Amino acid sequence: MVSDLINMRSFGNLWYWILLALVWSSAGQRVLGAPWDMVLRARKTEDDATVADVAQLIRIHVDRRLRIMQESGLVVAGLAAFVLTSLLLLAFVYDIEFAQAVVLLVFPLMLVSALSLRTARIMCDRDLDRLALVKAAQRLRLQVQLIGMVSIFVTALWGMYQNMSANVLG
Numbered sequence: 001m002v003s004d005l006i007n008m009r010s011f012g013n014l015w016y017w018i019l020l021a022l023v024w025s026s027a028g029q030r031v032l033g034a035p036w037d038m039v040l041r042a043r044k045t046e047d048d049a050t051v052a053d054v055a056q057l058i059r060i061h062v063d064r065r066l067r068i069m070q071e072s073g074l075v076v077a078g079l080a081a082f083v084l085t086s087l088l089l090l091a092f093v094y095d096i097e098f099a100q101a102v103v104l105l106v107f108p109l110m111l112v113s114a115l116s117l118r119t120a121r122i123m124c125d126r127d128l129d130r131l132a133l134v135k136a137a138q139r140l141r142l143q144v145q146l147i148g149m150v151s152i153f154v155t156a157l158w159g160m161y162q163n164m165s166a167n168v169l170g
Contacts (some may be wrong), residue, residue: 009166010101011159020105020155024148027030029110031137031144032120033061034139039141042134058137071116080110097162101161104158112144 012017029036034057035165069076084107099123121135121138 010098011162017083020152022049023105023109024061024152027109028141028144031062031141032065032116032123034058035136036141039134039137043138048130051130051134054137055133058133062123063142065120066124067119084110099157100170104151108147112147115147116140117142134142143160 031039034054038054038057039048042051045051084103087099087103087106090096091103092100119136123136126132128136
């Protein structure tokens with residue numbers, strides 16, 4: 001009975017799909033550290049104070065992210081490459097379904113992280129004004145949502161393939 005609750009067949013497990021939905025719904029809720037509802041309010045309002053608050057919050061998180069990457073970016077990149085390579089080998093060379101599920105969850109999040117870092121670098125280099133910062137955050141959220149949709153679609157296709165293969169073979 002316990003083995004039925006905790007099985008390593010990830011794509012056949014409801015908890016994996018709930019986790020996937022939660023990860024992607026929360027990925028778009030904060031764009032460069034700013035809550036999305038604040039970004040929307042800043043886009044729709046004429047109030048300069050709201051736009052200034054959101055822009056300041058974005059600048060704080062952008063500066064923090066860039067400082068972290070300057071101090072330990074090489075170590076983080078090396079560790080991320082090692083973990084992703086290990087997971088890819090376990091997933092697709094050794095055909096471990098749990099590793100496949102983790103790769104399909106982690107790899108797109110790494111793309112989102114790299115995209116956020118690139119956007120932060122552009123924001124810092126160009127020294128954007130307040131409204132341009134808000135527009136860049138909106139553009140980044142759209143890109144994150146597109147990556148999320150593609151990720152969920154690919155994961156669903158791969159999961160259906162794995163489940164059908166397990167039913168045919170098992």
